[in-house]
Amino acid sequence: MSLIAQVIAQSDEADRFLSSTELTKLQDFFNKGQLRITVAQKLAANEQKIVDEGSKNFWSKCPKTPSNSGKPEKTALCQRDQGWYIRLVSYCVLAGNDKPLEDIGLDGMRDMYVSLGVPLANLRIAMGSLKDVAAGMMTGEEMALAAPYFDRLIRSF
Amino acid sequence: MQDTITSVINPADEKGTYLDSSALDALQKYYQSGSLRVKAATAISSGADGIISETVAKSLLYGEITLPGGNMYPTRRYASCLRDLSYFLRYATYAMLAADASILDERVLNGLKETYTTLGVPIDRVIESINAMKEVVTQRVGTEAGQEMGVYLDRIVSGLQ
Numbered sequence: 391m392s393l394i395a396q397v398i399a400q401s402d403e404a405d406r407f408l409s410s411t412e413l414t415k416l417q418d419f420f421n422k423g424q425l426r427i428t429v430a431q432k433l434a435a436n437e438q439k440i441v442d443e444g445s446k447n448f449w450s451k452c453p454k455t456p457s458n459s460g461k462p463e464k465t466a467l468c469q470r471d472q473g474w475y476i477r478l479v480s481y482c483v484l485a486g487n488d489k490p491l492e493d494i495g496l497d498g499m500r501d502m503y504v505s506l507g508v509p510l511a512n513l514r515i516a517m518g519s520l521k522d523v524a525a526g527m528m529t530g531e532e533m534a535l536a537a538p539y540f541d542r543l544i545r546s547f
Numbered sequence: 548m549q550d551t552i553t554s555v556i557n558p559a560d561e562k563g564t565y566l567d568s569s570a571l572d573a574l575q576k577y578y579q580s581g582s583l584r585v586k587a588a589t590a591i592s593s594g595a596d597g598i599i600s601e602t603v604a605k606s607l608l609y610g611e612i613t614l615p616g617g618n619m620y621p622t623r624r625y626a627s628c629l630r631d632l633s634y635f636l637r638y639a640t641y642a643m644l645a646a647d648a649s650i651l652d653e654r655v656l657n658g659l660k661e662t663y664t665t666l667g668v669p670i671d672r673v674i675e676s677i678n679a680m681k682e683v684v685t686q687r688v689g690t691e692a693g694q695e696m697g698v699y700l701d702r703i704v705s706g707l708q
Binding site for chain 1: 549645
């Protein structure tokens with residue numbers, strides 16, 4: 391569900407047209423449309439680089455972790471998940487809210503990682519590292535569109 | 548409900564991919580049309596009562612439907628008709644903002660034709676009033692936005708046929 395659908399659902403619930411505040415919110419969302427697409431394209435083009443550099447930073451802060459345990463298949467799986475989270479952040483930038491991240495990647499996430507034996511505290515540091523690398527590749531204006539979703543992700547672990 | 552944005556994100560996620568260039572093009576077009584949509588929704592929501600009054604005046608008011616024996620008589624049924632027209636206007640506006648008709652199917656059209664048939668509401672007159680609403684809305688929001696609203700009001704018409 392995008393920001394548009396979310397605002398419509400709220401209005402529908404209350405049996406009314408969209409309020410002027412909500413309409414202004416949508417206008418602001420649409421005004422940044424071109425920038426949203428640029429950010430999504432940058433995340434897509436640089437996913438590998440963000441994951442690679444993010445892992446290096448992460449391991450320097452947190453060396454004792456499954457992805458750094460010397461088992462290549464474990465490292466690959468962890469990095470694959472990190473790439474997926476970058477993809478979900480790109481969806482959120484385009485949708486204007488954190489629903490794609492919540493619905494696809496956060497609902498049930500804790501249970502999954504606990505079951506896999508991946509420490510959530512480590513993941514929090516790993517996601518922070520992804521955000522730092524991504525921030526270094528974007529302008530301040532671009533990152534302002536992506537940062538809230540990286541933050542939402544970091545807070546979830 | 549579906550909307551334009553999630554209707555391109557969901558299939559990409561099923562494949563585990565970023566949005567491809569045709570999906571991004573579709574989103575770009577939608578974003579660019581956003582201003583038109585928001586302006587139209589603003590005009591429609593602030594003028595909704597007037598739009599409904601004009602719609603009724605244009606299509607229903609001066610006919611037998613408002614006389615004893617007609618489906619807009621007595622006042623209780625007149626008010627029900629106003630309420631339904633305002634639903635059509637509001638949900639068509641939602642769909643126009645989302646650029647997606649699914650909310651009409653889910654929230655308006657599901658069972659509507661059957662309900663009208665049971666209540667003896669003349670569906671041809673309902674359709675006539677929706678067509679009048681298209682004209683009234685277009686006068687207020689301009690041709691381009693009026694056409695966009697027309698897509699969703701037409702969807703209600705075709706759902707009643």
